Amino acid sequence: xxxxxxxxxxxxxxxxxxxxxxxxxxxxxxxxxxxxxxxxxxxxxxxxxxxxxxxxxxxxxxxxxxxxxxxxxxxxxxxxxxxxxxxxxxxxxxxxxxxxxxxxxxxxxxxxxxxxxxxxxxxxxxxxxxxxxxxxxxxxxxxxxxxxxxxxxxxxxxxxxxxxxxxxxxxxxxxxxxxxxxxxxxxxxxxxxxxxxxxxxxxxxxxxxxxxxxxxxxxxxxxxxxxxxxxxxxxxxxxxxxxxxxxxxxxxxxxxxxxxxxxxxxxxxxxx
Numbered sequence: 001x002x003x004x005x006x007x008x009x010x011x012x013x014x015x016x017x018x019x020x021x022x023x024x025x026x027x028x029x030x031x032x033x034x035x036x037x038x039x040x041x042x043x044x045x046x047x048x049x050x051x052x053x054x055x056x057x058x059x060x061x062x063x064x065x066x067x068x069x070x071x072x073x074x075x076x077x078x079x080x081x082x083x084x085x086x087x088x089x090x091x092x093x094x095x096x097x098x099x100x101x102x103x104x105x106x107x108x109x110x111x112x113x114x115x116x117x118x119x120x121x122x123x124x125x126x127x128x129x130x131x132x133x134x135x136x137x138x139x140x141x142x143x144x145x146x147x148x149x150x151x152x153x154x155x156x157x158x159x160x161x162x163x164x165x166x167x168x169x170x171x172x173x174x175x176x177x178x179x180x181x182x183x184x185x186x187x188x189x190x191x192x193x194x195x196x197x198x199x200x201x202x203x204x205x206x207x208x209x210x211x212x213x214x215x216x217x218x219x220x221x222x223x224x225x226x227x228x229x230x231x232x233x234x235x236x237x238x239x240x241x242x243x244x245x246x247x248x249x250x251x252x253x254x255x256x257x258x259x260x261x262x263x264x265x266x267x268x269x270x271x272x
Contacts, residue, residue, distance in 0.1 A: 002109070002110040002113075002114055002115060002116070002117060003115065003116055003117070003137050003138065004106065004116075004117045004119065004135050004136050004137050004138075005023070005116060005117070005118050005119065005136065005137065005138045005139070005140065006118075006119040006121055006132050006133045006136040006138075006139045006140070007019050007020040007023060007118060007119065007120055007121060007139075007140045007142060008121040008129065008132065008133055008139060008140070008141055008142070008156055008160075009121075009123050009141065009142040009143060009149075009152070009153065009156065010123065010124060010125075010143075010149070010151075010152025010153045010154075010155050010156040011123055011124075011143075011144075011148060011149045011152040011153075012123035012124070013123075014123075014142050014143060014144045014149055014181055014182070015142060015144075015181035015182060015211065015217065016120065016121070016123065016142045017038075017040070017045050017046050017049055017120055018049065018181075018217055018220075018221065018226075018227055019140065019142050019179060019181065019211075019239075020036055020038075020046060020118055020120035021036065021046060021049045021050050021120075021226040021227070021228075022226045022227045022228035022229075022239040023036075023118055023140065023228075023239070023242065023243070023246075024036035024083060024116070024118040024226075025050075025077075025080060025083060025226040025228050025229060026226075026228045026239055026240060026242070026243035027082075027115075027116050027118070027243060027246075028077070028080040028081075028082040028083035029080060029228070029229075029243075030243060030247065031082060032082060032115045032116055033082045033113060033114050033115050033116075034082060034083055034084070034114065034115065034116040034117075034118060035074065035083075035084040035085070035086060035109055035114050035116075035117055035118070036050075036083075036084075036085055036086070036118040036119075036120060037060060037086040037105075037117065037118070037119050037120065037132075038060065038085075038086065038087050038088035038120050039060070039088060039097070039119055039120060039121050039122060039128045039129070039131060039132040040088050040120065040121075040122040040128060041060070041061060041088050041089050041092060041093070041094045041096070041097055041122075041128050042088075042089070042090065042091075042092070042093070042094060043088070043090070043122070044059075044087060044088040044089065044090040046085065046087065046088065046120050047075075047085060047087040047088075048221070048224065049220075049221045049224070049226065050077070050085055050224065050225075050226060051223070051224020051225060052075045052077070052085055052087070052224075053087075053224075055075050056075065056087045057072070057073075058072050058073035059073060059086070059087045059088055059089040059090075059092075060073070060086050060087065060088055060089065060097070060105070061088075061089040061092045061096045061097065062089070063086070063101075063105055064096065064097060064098060064101030064102060064104075064105060065096060065101065066101075070086075070105060070108050070109070070112075073086055073087075074086055075087070084114075086105075094126065094127045094128050095127065097127060097128060097131050099131065099134065102131050102134070102135070103135065106135055119132040119133070119136065120132070121133060124152075125155070125156070125159055130159075130163065133159065133160060133163075133164055133174075134163075134164055134165050135164075135165055136160075136164060136166075136174050137166075137174065137175065138174060138175040138176075138177065139160050139174050139175070139176050139177065140177045140178075140179050140208065141153050141156055141157060141160075141176060141177065141178050141179065141203075141205065142179050142181055143178065143179070143180055143181070143199070143203075144180070144181060144182050145180055145182070145183055145188065145193040145194040145195070145196075145198075145199060146193065146194065147194065150194060150199055150202050150203060151202075153178075153203060154202060154203055157176060157203065157205060160173075160174050160176060161173060161174070176205050176206070177205070177206060177207075177208035177246070178199075178203055178205040178206065178207050178208060179207075179208050179209050179210075179211065179242065180196070180199060180207070180209070180210045180211065181211040182211065182212075182213045183210045183211065183212055183213060183255065183256070184212070184213040185255075185256060185257050185258035185259075186258045187213075188258075189258055196210070196256060207253070208242055208245050208246060209238060209239070209241055209242035209245065209253070210238065210253060210254070210255050210256050211235060211238045211239065211242075211255070212234045212235060212238060212255040214233065214234055214235045216230050216233040216234070216235045216236070217235055220235075227239060228240060228243075234255060237254070238254065238255055241253075241254060
């Protein structure tokens with residue numbers, strides 16, 4: 001049975017598309033047939049992060065408007081045989097995205113035996129974002145440990161519980177997961193970032209993972225690689241943990257505490 005997962009956020013620039021790319025790639029790495037759809041019409045960043053920008057011929061809008069077949073628009077990842085990408089349009093208007101068209105695309109993907117459909121939502125609550133979340137079964141809400149980002153995420157959680165198909169039809173609610181990105185325990189200790197406890201007190205949504213602040217994310221996107229595929233990096237391991245938890249595994253939370261100073265570092269830092 002196909003599961004539709006929306007990756008969403010209330011605020012831009014929190015690492016949502018990075019998360020969509022790594023989440024979809026991680027599921028495919030586990031052997032699950034997965035497609036990731038870019039709903040950010042007009043910007044189209046997902047294909048760049050996943051290194052397929054030169055292979056985009058047809059996009060989501062072409063399929064929604066029935067200008068191309070879904071099979072023509074789907075791009076298969078060259079390294080992960082279970083992973084497919086459906087790019088957004090860079091030139092069309094968001095209004096070209098219709099609810100009927102999106103539903104038709106999702107239903108066709110289900111007939112193609114995809115196990116997971118990952119919807120990379122634009123930030124906020126505009127048309128693309130509402131389309132991306134409307135048919136979701138589960139949601140990953142991405143937030144930074146900053147007051148404005150957390151506040152906007154609270155608004156998105158309200159939309160998920162009231163504006164989606166499941167909410168309108170009175171069905172079982174969307175299963176919500178909270179993902180905290182760009183987390184730096186040292187800055188939390190210094191009072192520059194909200195702590196996990198602070199965020200939980202505001203959002204009260206089950207935490208699926210903590211992604212550490214790292215330059216690896218930028219390096220990966222410049223290489224056209226999902227961050228989860230950079231071997232040995234903290235960010236990669238953190239996203240791998242998220243995949244495991246999503247699939248039902250019990251995995252302790254990592255990257256939440258500041259590294260302890262060694263004995264000699266404590267001695268010398270105290271003598272300055």
